[in-house]
Amino acid sequence: MSGNGKKRTPLVAERRYPAGSTGKKPAPKKKAASSRTTRRKAAPKRSKPTGPIGWLLLPFRWAVRIIWAIGWRLGLVTALIIGGFSLYFASQMPAMEELIDGRTRGSVTMTDLTGEVFAWRGDQFGGMVRAESVSPHLHNAVVATEDKRFYRHLGISPRGIASAIRINLREGRGPLSGHGGSTITQQTAKLLCLGVPFDPTKWESEADYEADCRRTSLRRKAREAVFALGMELAYSKEDILTIYLNRSYLGAGSRGFEAAAQRYFGVSAAEVDPAQAAMLAGLLTAPSTNAPTRNLERAQNRAAIVIGLMEEQGYLSTQEAMNAIANPATLSESAQQDSGGFFADWVMESGPEFFTRDTTEDVIIRTTLDQDIQAAAEEALISVFENEVREGSEAQAAIVVMSADGAVRAMVGGRNISATGAFNRATQALRQTGSAFKPFIYAAALDLGMSPYAMVDDAPTCWQRRGSRDWCPVNYDRTFKGPVTLIQALAESRNIPAIIVSEDVGRELVRNVANGFGVEGDLAAGPALALGVSESTLIEMTGAFAGILNGGSAVTPYGLTDLRIQGDDTSLMDATGAGIGERVIREDAARQLTWMMTKVVEEGTGRRARIDGWQVAGKSGTTNGARDAWFIGFTGDYVTGVWMGYDDNRPLSGVTGGGLPATIWHETMVRVLADRSPTPLPMIAPPQPAATGLLQSEGGQIVDNDILDVLDLIVNN
Structure with a gap:
C-alpha cells in the first residue's frame, strides 16, 4: 500500500506483457505443458520382450549391458594405469646420448705387422651415429624392413601384434613364439632391457644378460609395451631410431650400424649405397646367421628382399631397385680376410687379460702376423x-x-x-x-x-x-x-x-x-x-x-x-x-x-x-x-x-x-x-x-x- 494516496506505476509491466495488451494477465499457455509431455514421450522406452525369441534373448541383452558397463570402466582404469606407468617411465628416461653404447665389454682390433686390420674380438662399436646423419638409404631400409608404420604409431602397433599372433598360430607355434609384431620402439625397449641395467652379480656374462632380456612372456610383453609408450613420450621418433641404430647387434661382433658398415664394407654408415644399406638392414632378423662374413650369398638374398620392400614403400624407384639387385653388396678386402683366427685367439690368450679378454676399453693391438705368410701356411x-x-x-x-x-x-x-x-x-x-x-x-x-x-x-x-x-x-x-x-x-x-x-x-x-x-x-x-x-x-x-x-x-x-x-x-x-x-x-x-x-x-x-x-x-x-x-x-x-x-x-x-x-x-x-x-x-x-x-x-x-x-x-x- 502507498501512504500518499497516489496510484503507483506497475513495475516492469511492459516487459511482462506485450504491447497493446489490455493489462490482464494472460492465461497460461498449454504449449509448454504439451512440450513437456512431448519430451517425456520422446524418451526411449524399454520394450518388453515379445514372443518366445524375445524372452530367449533377454538374458543375452542383460549380459551385454553388464559387460559394457564393466568393460568401459575397466578400460578407463587400465588406460589410466598404463598412462601413469608410461609417464613414470618417461620421467625416468636418461638423455638419449647416454643410451647409445650399452656395452659392458670393450673390443679388440688386431692389425698385422704392416698395420692392416685382420681380426676383431669383443663387441665392436664404431662410434655414435644419428638417424639424421646416416645414409638416407640406410634410414629408409631399416624403417621399411622393421616398422613401416614407425612414424604413425605411438610405440605399439595393435595391427602388427594381431598379425604376428595369427602367423604364429598358423605356423603351429605359440602366440608369442616366432613373429613378435614389435615396432622399432618396442625393439629398442628390448635392447635397453626395459631399463634394467647389467648386474654382474646377477648375470655371469653380458650374453646371459641379453638372453634374459630377450625372453618373452605376457608379463614382459606388457611391460615392454608400457616402456615403449614411455619412450615415445620422452624422445622424438628420430631419437628412438638413433638409439636403435647404435645398439642393434649386426653379427661378427658389430654393435651398431657404424661398426657393421666399417666391418663389412670399410665405409661409414653415412656412405652406404642402397645395396649395402639393404644388406645391413637384413641382418636385424638373424645377425649371426645372415652375416656376410659367414655366408655372403645368404646375406645377398636377404638384401634382395629388403630392396623389394623399399621399392614397394616408395623409398626406391624401380630402376634403383633393379640396379641394387643386379649389383649386390660385397665384402671389403679386409672383411674377406677369413684367416688368422688361431693366431688372433692365441694373442687374446697370451696378452694381458685386462686389455684382451676382459677389456672394458676399445683396444688396438699391433701384432707380428704376416698375412702373406699366413696365407701360404693355410694354402699349403x-x-x-x-x-x-x-x-x-x-x-x-x-x-x-x-x-x-x-x-x-x-x-x-x-x-x-x-x-x-x-x-x-x-x-x-x-x-x-x-x-x-x-x-x-x-x-x-x-x-x-x-x-x-x-x-x-x-x-x-x-x-x-x-x-x-x-x-x-x-x-x-x-x-x-x-x-x-x-x-x-x-x-x-x-x-x-x-x-x-x-x-x-x-x-x-x-x-x-x-x-x-x-x-x-x-x-x-x-x-x-x-x-x-x-x-x-x-x-x-x-x-x-x-x-x-x-x-x-x-x-x-x-x-x-x-x-x-x-x-x-x-x-x-x-x-x-x-x-x-x-x-x-x-x-x-x-x-x-x-x-x-x-x-x-x-x-x-x-x-x-x-x-x-x-x-x-x-x-x-x-x-x-x-x-x-x-x-x-x-x-x-x-x-x-x-x-x-x-x-x-x-x-x-x-x-x-x-x-x-x-x-x-x-x-x-x-x-x-x-x-x-x-x-x-x-x-x-x-x-x-x-x-x-x-x-x-x-x-x-x-x-x-x-x-x-x-x-x-x-x-x-
Missing part, C-alpha cells in the same frame, strides 16, 4: 690334405712360422682354418716330441766341446731298469750300423746313438738345455728322455729351434708388439724384440748344430723338405706307435714347425715326420720364400779331426773313459 695345409691324404681322414695338423727372435708370423691350429675360439693344436695340444727332441741332446754335447765327427756305437744295447726287465730300444729301421759320427746319427735319427750321447753328457744337462730353449713341462727322468717321450706344444718346439737359429739364445714366442687405447696415441705396451732371452749354449756350438741339421735335409730323414737354391736345416720326429709326426726346420729367415696326428691319439697310418709333415713344411716354405733371394744359414762346418774315440755303452755303463775325462775337464773349466 689345404693342398697337402687334398692331394696327399685319403679322403675322409680325420687326421689333424698344425703349423707355426716365426722369425729367429720368436716373432710369430703365421699360425694354423687345425684343418678348419677359419675357426675362431676352436681348439688350437699349435698352442694347446701337448704331444710327445719323438726324435724332434734329439737336437737338444747334440746341442748339450757340442756345448761341452764334443766334435760333430765324434764316433758313437750304433749297436744293440740294453739299459737296466729297477724292478722290471731291461729296456732294449731299437732304431726305427730295426737295423744297427755300428760306429757312426754324430752327424750321421742325427741325420738318420738313430735312436741308440742319441741315448748313448744323452747318457754320456748327462740327462740333467740335456734337460737344462731343452728347458733353456723353452721346452717346458716335466721331462722324462730315464734314458728314454733321448727319444722324446716327454710332451710339448708345437709353438714351444718351434721357439726352441728358433733359439738354435739365432745362435744359441733362448726365445719366447710372441705375437703382440704394440697396444693402444683406440683414439689414444700413447703406447701402453711395446713388445718389439721381446722374444730374445738368455744364452743357452755357446754360439759356435749352435752354428755347428745348425750345420749338422742341414745334413738331415740333404742326406737324412728330412729330404722332402729340400728347397732348390736354399740352405735348410731341420729335424723330423715320429713318436712310438706313430701317434705324432713332426718336422721342424729353418732357413736363414724363418723357423717353421709342423705337427700331424689325431686328436684322440690314434696311430697314424704310414706317416712319419719325414713324410707328410716334411711335405707340409716344404709346401709352406716354397710359398713363403717365393720371389725372395736365398739367405744363407748362420752355420759353421767344423774341421774334421784326425781321430776320435768311440762312444759306446754296455749294460748302461759308459766305457770310453778317455771321452769322459775330456768332458769332465771341459765341465770343470
Whole structure:
C-alpha cells in the first residue's frame, strides 16, 4: 500500500506483457505443458520382450549391458594405469646420448705387422651415429624392413601384434613364439632391457644378460609395451631410431650400424649405397646367421628382399631397385680376410687379460702376423690334405712360422682354418716330441766341446731298469750300423746313438738345455728322455729351434708388439724384440748344430723338405706307435714347425715326420720364400779331426773313459 494516496506505476509491466495488451494477465499457455509431455514421450522406452525369441534373448541383452558397463570402466582404469606407468617411465628416461653404447665389454682390433686390420674380438662399436646423419638409404631400409608404420604409431602397433599372433598360430607355434609384431620402439625397449641395467652379480656374462632380456612372456610383453609408450613420450621418433641404430647387434661382433658398415664394407654408415644399406638392414632378423662374413650369398638374398620392400614403400624407384639387385653388396678386402683366427685367439690368450679378454676399453693391438705368410701356411695345409691324404681322414695338423727372435708370423691350429675360439693344436695340444727332441741332446754335447765327427756305437744295447726287465730300444729301421759320427746319427735319427750321447753328457744337462730353449713341462727322468717321450706344444718346439737359429739364445714366442687405447696415441705396451732371452749354449756350438741339421735335409730323414737354391736345416720326429709326426726346420729367415696326428691319439697310418709333415713344411716354405733371394744359414762346418774315440755303452755303463775325462775337464773349466 502507498501512504500518499497516489496510484503507483506497475513495475516492469511492459516487459511482462506485450504491447497493446489490455493489462490482464494472460492465461497460461498449454504449449509448454504439451512440450513437456512431448519430451517425456520422446524418451526411449524399454520394450518388453515379445514372443518366445524375445524372452530367449533377454538374458543375452542383460549380459551385454553388464559387460559394457564393466568393460568401459575397466578400460578407463587400465588406460589410466598404463598412462601413469608410461609417464613414470618417461620421467625416468636418461638423455638419449647416454643410451647409445650399452656395452659392458670393450673390443679388440688386431692389425698385422704392416698395420692392416685382420681380426676383431669383443663387441665392436664404431662410434655414435644419428638417424639424421646416416645414409638416407640406410634410414629408409631399416624403417621399411622393421616398422613401416614407425612414424604413425605411438610405440605399439595393435595391427602388427594381431598379425604376428595369427602367423604364429598358423605356423603351429605359440602366440608369442616366432613373429613378435614389435615396432622399432618396442625393439629398442628390448635392447635397453626395459631399463634394467647389467648386474654382474646377477648375470655371469653380458650374453646371459641379453638372453634374459630377450625372453618373452605376457608379463614382459606388457611391460615392454608400457616402456615403449614411455619412450615415445620422452624422445622424438628420430631419437628412438638413433638409439636403435647404435645398439642393434649386426653379427661378427658389430654393435651398431657404424661398426657393421666399417666391418663389412670399410665405409661409414653415412656412405652406404642402397645395396649395402639393404644388406645391413637384413641382418636385424638373424645377425649371426645372415652375416656376410659367414655366408655372403645368404646375406645377398636377404638384401634382395629388403630392396623389394623399399621399392614397394616408395623409398626406391624401380630402376634403383633393379640396379641394387643386379649389383649386390660385397665384402671389403679386409672383411674377406677369413684367416688368422688361431693366431688372433692365441694373442687374446697370451696378452694381458685386462686389455684382451676382459677389456672394458676399445683396444688396438699391433701384432707380428704376416698375412702373406699366413696365407701360404693355410694354402699349403689345404693342398697337402687334398692331394696327399685319403679322403675322409680325420687326421689333424698344425703349423707355426716365426722369425729367429720368436716373432710369430703365421699360425694354423687345425684343418678348419677359419675357426675362431676352436681348439688350437699349435698352442694347446701337448704331444710327445719323438726324435724332434734329439737336437737338444747334440746341442748339450757340442756345448761341452764334443766334435760333430765324434764316433758313437750304433749297436744293440740294453739299459737296466729297477724292478722290471731291461729296456732294449731299437732304431726305427730295426737295423744297427755300428760306429757312426754324430752327424750321421742325427741325420738318420738313430735312436741308440742319441741315448748313448744323452747318457754320456748327462740327462740333467740335456734337460737344462731343452728347458733353456723353452721346452717346458716335466721331462722324462730315464734314458728314454733321448727319444722324446716327454710332451710339448708345437709353438714351444718351434721357439726352441728358433733359439738354435739365432745362435744359441733362448726365445719366447710372441705375437703382440704394440697396444693402444683406440683414439689414444700413447703406447701402453711395446713388445718389439721381446722374444730374445738368455744364452743357452755357446754360439759356435749352435752354428755347428745348425750345420749338422742341414745334413738331415740333404742326406737324412728330412729330404722332402729340400728347397732348390736354399740352405735348410731341420729335424723330423715320429713318436712310438706313430701317434705324432713332426718336422721342424729353418732357413736363414724363418723357423717353421709342423705337427700331424689325431686328436684322440690314434696311430697314424704310414706317416712319419719325414713324410707328410716334411711335405707340409716344404709346401709352406716354397710359398713363403717365393720371389725372395736365398739367405744363407748362420752355420759353421767344423774341421774334421784326425781321430776320435768311440762312444759306446754296455749294460748302461759308459766305457770310453778317455771321452769322459775330456768332458769332465771341459765341465770343470
